[in-house]
Amino acid sequence: MNRQFRFAVGIAIILSAIAYFAVAGYNEGKAYYRTIDEVAAMDPADGRRLRVAGIVQEGSIERDGQKLVFTLTQDPKHTMTVRYTGSQPVPDTFKDRAEAIVEGRRGADGSFEADHIQAKCASKYEAQYGANAQHPTQLKLGGAGAAAANGAADSARAGY
Amino acid sequence: MADFGNISLALALTFCVYALFSLFFGAKTGRRELVKSGEHAVYAVFGFVTLAVLALEVLIMRSDFSIEYVAGYSNRDLPFFYKFASLWGGQKGSLLFWSWILTMYGALVALRNRQHAGKLVPYTLGVLSLTAAFFLIVNKFGANPFERLVVDHGDGARHAFAPQDGNGLNPLLQHPAMVIHPPMLYLGYVGFVVPFAFCMAALLTRELGAGWIKLARRWTLFAWLFLGAGVLLGGRWAYVELGWGGYWAWDPVENASLMPWLTGTAFLHSVIVQERKNMLKVWNVVLILATYMLAIFGTFLTRSGIVSSVHAFAQSSIGTFFATFLVLMGAFAIYLVVTRLEFLKSDNQLDSYASREASFLFNNLVLLAACFAVFWGTLFPVFSELIQGEQVTVGAPFFNKINVPIALFLLFLTGVGPLLAWRKTSFESMKRIFLWPTIGGLVTATACVAFGVRSIYPVMSFSLAVFVIVTLLSEFGRAARARRRNTGENLVSALVGITSTNKRRYGGYIVHFGFVLLMLGFTGRAFTTEGWGEANVGEKFAIGHYDFECLAIEDVSDPNFSGMRATLAVSKGGKKIAELSPEKRFYQASQQTTSEVRMHHALLEDVYVVFSDTKEDTGRAVMQVWVNPLVQWVWLGGFVMVLGTLVTLLPNRKDRAVTRQKRAIEQLLRETDKATVGR
Numbered sequence: 001m002n003r004q005f006r007f008a009v010g011i012a013i014i015l016s017a018i019a020y021f022a023v024a025g026y027n028e029g030k031a032y033y034r035t036i037d038e039v040a041a042m043d044p045a046d047g048r049r050l051r052v053a054g055i056v057q058e059g060s061i062e063r064d065g066q067k068l069v070f071t072l073t074q075d076p077k078h079t080m081t082v083r084y085t086g087s088q089p090v091p092d093t094f095k096d097r098a099e100a101i102v103e104g105r106r107g108a109d110g111s112f113e114a115d116h117i118q119a120k121c122a123s124k125y126e127a128q129y130g131a132n133a134q135h136p137t138q139l140k141l142g143g144a145g146a147a148a149a150n151g152a153a154d155s156a157r158a159g160y
Numbered sequence: 161m162a163d164f165g166n167i168s169l170a171l172a173l174t175f176c177v178y179a180l181f182s183l184f185f186g187a188k189t190g191r192r193e194l195v196k197s198g199e200h201a202v203y204a205v206f207g208f209v210t211l212a213v214l215a216l217e218v219l220i221m222r223s224d225f226s227i228e229y230v231a232g233y234s235n236r237d238l239p240f241f242y243k244f245a246s247l248w249g250g251q252k253g254s255l256l257f258w259s260w261i262l263t264m265y266g267a268l269v270a271l272r273n274r275q276h277a278g279k280l281v282p283y284t285l286g287v288l289s290l291t292a293a294f295f296l297i298v299n300k301f302g303a304n305p306f307e308r309l310v311v312d313h314g315d316g317a318r319h320a321f322a323p324q325d326g327n328g329l330n331p332l333l334q335h336p337a338m339v340i341h342p343p344m345l346y347l348g349y350v351g352f353v354v355p356f357a358f359c360m361a362a363l364l365t366r367e368l369g370a371g372w373i374k375l376a377r378r379w380t381l382f383a384w385l386f387l388g389a390g391v392l393l394g395g396r397w398a399y400v401e402l403g404w405g406g407y408w409a410w411d412p413v414e415n416a417s418l419m420p421w422l423t424g425t426a427f428l429h430s431v432i433v434q435e436r437k438n439m440l441k442v443w444n445v446v447l448i449l450a451t452y453m454l455a456i457f458g459t460f461l462t463r464s465g466i467v468s469s470v471h472a473f474a475q476s477s478i479g480t481f482f483a484t485f486l487v488l489m490g491a492f493a494i495y496l497v498v499t500r501l502e503f504l505k506s507d508n509q510l511d512s513y514a515s516r517e518a519s520f521l522f523n524n525l526v527l528l529a530a531c532f533a534v535f536w537g538t539l540f541p542v543f544s545e546l547i548q549g550e551q552v553t554v555g556a557p558f559f560n561k562i563n564v565p566i567a568l569f570l571l572f573l574t575g576v577g578p579l580l581a582w583r584k585t586s587f588e589s590m591k592r593i594f595l596w597p598t599i600g601g602l603v604t605a606t607a608c609v610a611f612g613v614r615s616i617y618p619v620m621s622f623s624l625a626v627f628v629i630v631t632l633l634s635e636f637g638r639a640a641r642a643r644r645r646n647t648g649e650n651l652v653s654a655l656v657g658i659t660s661t662n663k664r665r666y667g668g669y670i671v672h673f674g675f676v677l678l679m680l681g682f683t684g685r686a687f688t689t690e691g692w693g694e695a696n697v698g699e700k701f702a703i704g705h706y707d708f709e710c711l712a713i714e715d716v717s718d719p720n721f722s723g724m725r726a727t728l729a730v731s732k733g734g735k736k737i738a739e740l741s742p743e744k745r746f747y748q749a750s751q752q753t754t755s756e757v758r759m760h761h762a763l764l765e766d767v768y769v770v771f772s773d774t775k776e777d778t779g780r781a782v783m784q785v786w787v788n789p790l791v792q793w794v795w796l797g798g799f800v801m802v803l804g805t806l807v808t809l810l811p812n813r814k815d816r817a818v819t820r821q822k823r824a825i826e827q828l829l830r831e832t833d834k835a836t837v838g839r
Contacts, residue, residue, distance in 0.1 A: 025561030
């Protein structure tokens with residue numbers, strides 16, 4: 001009993017240390033998913049880290065050296081200007097009409113200061129034939145990401 | 161050819177179901193001929209899936225774009241090598257490839273254990289066939305790669321359609337590492353199905369002695385080897401191809417491949433405790449089940465789209481197939497464990513912290529904690545949406561914060577664990593064993609601080625690395641000295657000698673050494689310097705202690721792409737060390753821009769250059785540069801780990817002698833049998 005108790009104490013110490021790191025890491029790294037219309041409606045004083053998905057508006061990408069400004073769209077009505085200031089280069093998949101996820105904070109003027117960009121491009125045929133839905137039973141768990149994926153398919157289809 | 165593929169798949173599925181029933185019923189009722197027939201069916205399934213794979217390859221090679229998969233992932237100009245690889249370039253093909261490896265493993269298990277009497281092997285093959293049946297159902301009905309391309313012209317009817325050219329393989333995937341990375345990863349993922357099958361068979365037959373665990377361990381080691389190599393190759397590909405200066409981003413798909421590796425590593429350690437001390441039996445069963453579930457879950461995560469990932473697999477209906485299968489198999493496995501608990505009792509207890517058992521216990525504890533943290537972090541968006549109603553992601557800081565201390569603790573255990581005695585190590589022997597390693601570690605720590613390293617984790621990492629290396633050297637040294645006293649060999653042949661007489665132990669040490677190198681490589685990340693530079697031809701800029709001179713900026717073109725190239729002379733301390741020409745390319749077929757990273761490798765640090773853009777007003781080329789210390793050690797460490805695992809997998813000379821003896825006895829028995837029958 002005593003021996004087992006001693007091991008239980010050791011295990012408890014290790015697990016609580018890990019739990020401590022988990023909480024600290026969570027507070028440092030958490031980001032809330034928001035849609036573009038939600039970001040627009042947000043309190044400017046809210047400094048939370050956000051993650052926003054959308055489609056890169058065609059022709060909106062302005063690059064100058066390491067600076068990058070573009071417009072992210074949710075639908076024709078809701079768009080958002082994104083200023084990218086991250087140290088990582090923009091992924092190669094980032095281009096007009098790509099589905100992109102930006103991470104960062106909302107600036108005071110309503111634009112978005114991103115320090116992280118992920119981009120994914122829907123491939124031609126998938127976009128074209130995804131619409132004709134061979135598989136109507138899609139798993140509806142994706143939330144914002146999935147909505148963006150569908151959006152990507154939509155806008156890509158519009159192009160063909 | 162598509163019909164041929166479909167028919168092959170259908171036949172494979174039929175035979176697979178037949179194998180499933182004949183193996184289970186044959187073994188249960190003791191009908192040997194039924195079991196034999198089931199084994200033959202296992203070979204047949206492999207044969208038919210092979211035909212299906214060949215059919216898809218032929219379709220790809222012929223550029224038959226009436227097939228949706230071929231149109232989606234290949235094109236006419238694609239080089240042969242990459243055409244071949246488009247088999248696993250997309251979801252449907254890679255799932256077929258999954259099935260092919262799985263049925264190949266099934267055939268291998270049948271072949272290798274065909275002499276094995278008893279119920280264990282038929283049940284194992286039965287469980288393998290069950291998993292194979294699931295994947296074949298997915299191949300046939302959920303994600304059929306032989307499906308034809310159809311269009312709806314708006315009249316509601318579907319018309320067959322074959323485009324002039326295919327979509328092509330994503331240019332980012334056109335890299336040699338990408339040709340071997342997925343197969344490696346799959347060999348690993350799928351490999352974990354085999355120990356699971358042995359485990360389930362042992363539970364079903366209640367033959368929970370030493371037999372199954374030995375077979376399970378070997379197969380786990382095999383799968384673990386491929387999975388680890390696959391994960392590292394993926395990192396290597398990301399590093400040289402993606403152009404963001406790193407090799408690991410805690411992306412969900414990367415995490416998915418790490419999780420079974422972590423539980424597999426835990427099992428490979430705790431199984432030793434079971435073999436030596438007859439302890440942790442339930443635990444080992446749980447680890448095997450968890451590894452299997454995580455391997456399948458990884459495939460599911462990659463394809464279901466439940467968490468967004470940079471990996472391009474789109475979400476699809478097969479997520480539902482996988483979720484159902486996972487839940488059913490999980491419930492079945494838990495039921496089996498609970499009903500067989502009495503057969504899994506431990507014979508021993510833990511005695512002391514300073515024992516090898518205890519070090520294994522803590523090894524398992526933190527490996528599992530790491531796996532749990534990765535699991536939780538990866539699925540956090542899903543969980544938070546279920547609980548709080550909003551999606552919250554945890555980024556790299558979360559994963560690093562937890563896993564860096566865990567990795568350091570593991571590094572410490574790597575040095576301590578193998579040297580501790582079973583049950584209890586006396587203080588005297590601890591002093592003897594750990595004196596020099598501790599001195600080595602402390603000297604390193606002092607040196608680090610003296611050279612200006614102030615952050616705690618790197619100092620710990622370097623010190624622990626030296627600590628472990630000294631323990632490993634002293635282990636090899638002690639054994640080699642003892643051998644030399646007996647044989648009078650030179651040092652090298654003595655080292656080879658001790659390693660080959662106990663491959664498992666010394667192979668394990670080599671793996672540990674590789675892990676140390678890997679950790680050193682990871683530690684290098686803490687010292688990365690990164691910066692931007694702008695230059696026109698003839699101009700210079702400096703980043704870190706490197707100087708860059710722009711020699712040329714020119715257009716490049718190729719039938720496949722067009723782009724720009726900058727040529728830079730890199731020098732350090734006034735001495736030119738390399739000329740790098742990074743490119744920015746635009747691929748017409750896939751309408752995609754790619755950065756062709758160029759780097760200068762050295763053991764101490766890499767110089768990594770990305771052509772970012774050109775300034776419109778000045779025409780200057782904008783470069784992003786990383787100086788990445790110790791990155792090469794990551795690949796080196798991975799290589800050493802693979803090498804060590806291979807040593808461990810080689811049969812020991814003693815085993816071979818035993819096998820020979822066993823064969824001779826069996827031969828004798830057969831002959832006496834015949835003689836008896838003849839009389």
